Amino acid sequence: MSQLDILLIVLRVAFGALVPLCFIAVLVWMERRGCAFIQDRSGPNRCNIFGFRAAGLVQNLADAVKLLTKEDVIPAHIRHKFYFVLAPVIVFAVGLISFAAVPFADTLVINGKQYLMQAIPTDLGILWFLAIVGFSVYGIILAGWSSHNKYGMLGGLRSAAQVISYEIPMGLALISLLVVYGTVNLTEIAQFQGKLLFGFIPMWGVVLQPLGAIIFITAAFAEANRVPFDLAEGESEIVAGFHVEYSAMKFAMFFMGEYVAMFTSSAIIVTLFFGGFQIPWFPTETLVNNSRVVTFLLMLLLPVFALLFAGWISKNNRSHYPRENDPRVREANIYIKILWGVVIALELVLFMFLIGGSGGTSARILAVCLQIVTFLVKVTLMCFVYVWVRWTLPRFRYDQLQRLGWQTLIPLSLLNIFVTSAVVIALS
């Protein structure tokens, strides 16, 4: 193993482990501010460090400090303390590990050697995700059972029944998808989606398999225990369900686990149905071969976006009541200066690339960076859909949930398999 190999291993594992963790903070913030905006409120925006509020992100730090310093109660009636503590760990770890097989950029070729851009460079792909993500419900059931609490028990049982009904349509929707792609390897699936349909539509999974996409996304919502399928929590009828007995950091583990699961299933949905890391109309080879043109375009587009963003900051980051020497305007000016500093630094890097290194390796690294950014933007948008749906739809009743799963989604996904297989055979 050369030094390059080791460096790339460290980088990929760091990406796979740290990006979901960073996204917890972003997602909690997005959920709270997003739902506030949907409900015409403003959400947490007062927390600050020396007057810097970072659009409310500082609130996460305050919440974390509060949860870390709270008393960590294990109720005296709990006999199986080991399982009680184990349950949140399972939920959290499963979310993190299942992200490991998701590719965040196309295969990097350096000196003729191929590096799969996944935290664990495995060919298992979607099978790894299915195998691991099924475990998260064990954490929930274990939490409900070891809490020795009626509400907890009910939450755990509901979750178990829900997973049985929704893993099946999820798996069946995947089968028709795999019939189309002909592989389980997620990198190859994403590469497949770089092609164009009829020469102008990106051949994304959602275009080829619209029904499969709807079924899979619905099942993924149920799998991540999000509204409208959050029966395991059901605040109105079973208090908080499986985590009713949990407090402090053990509760926080469940809370973070939910957001990691949301990130991971967004990443899977994006990889399967929305082209993964592919930039529409710009497959990897185009990016590598026309790296100078792409760089030039980026250098043009970057200041335009920065200008729009700066305008948005100065418009919205001010006090909406008469105030002398508005500190929020001062804060906004500093943000805008930082933004332009970042833009200038990026422009310099791109300029150096334009005049200096344009060889094969650096062009490939540029392509990988662009694809990582694309992937993260797509995942963020998908996570926003999760938040958006949560604050739009009411929860399903338990019998409605089971009827939707068994009587609607399973027949539909079976039909989808037949139709897809027939079309694939007719075309080949």
Add this chain to the structure above:
Amino acid sequence: MSTKVKIIERKGDSLAEKLYLIEVFKGMATTFGHFIRNFLDNSKLYIRHYPEVQPEIPARWRGRHRLTTHEDGSMKCVACYMCQTNCPAKCISIDAGERFDGRTEKMPVKFEIDLLECIYCGYCVEACPMDAIRMDTGIFSVTGNDRSQFVMTLSDLLATKGAFTEEEYKKGGA
């Protein structure tokens, strides 16, 4: 006697509604409209920036209590115990003493209101024959660090001033 019965049409039976998806997307369009409007310009949020911008309190608002005085500064209260007797929450406790300023025979030497017990019903104000207790201070936010801070004593109640003019208060129906 015939009552008017309005029959509400039951919804959710048509095919388009049973498909869920169309209605789901309609709902999502509504919420996204709110989101994007507030995201692009957050001055359109329906909020009050509370500690900096205070709400407008009308004259009839039942705020924290105060004891009123005559023009010369002597208290109007004659320790008749009407408010204490009327109080459904039993938060008022009065001790009467002798009065020497020539107005009447009695005055309170202790007049305490426990704000943690008080339900702000205003019965004390209605019961008072001397217009000696009012809830027109406009104070709606009562905070403190321990329970003893919520017990208003005679001097606290006398020191608080009303937030409205006599005309405004009378217009409220008092």
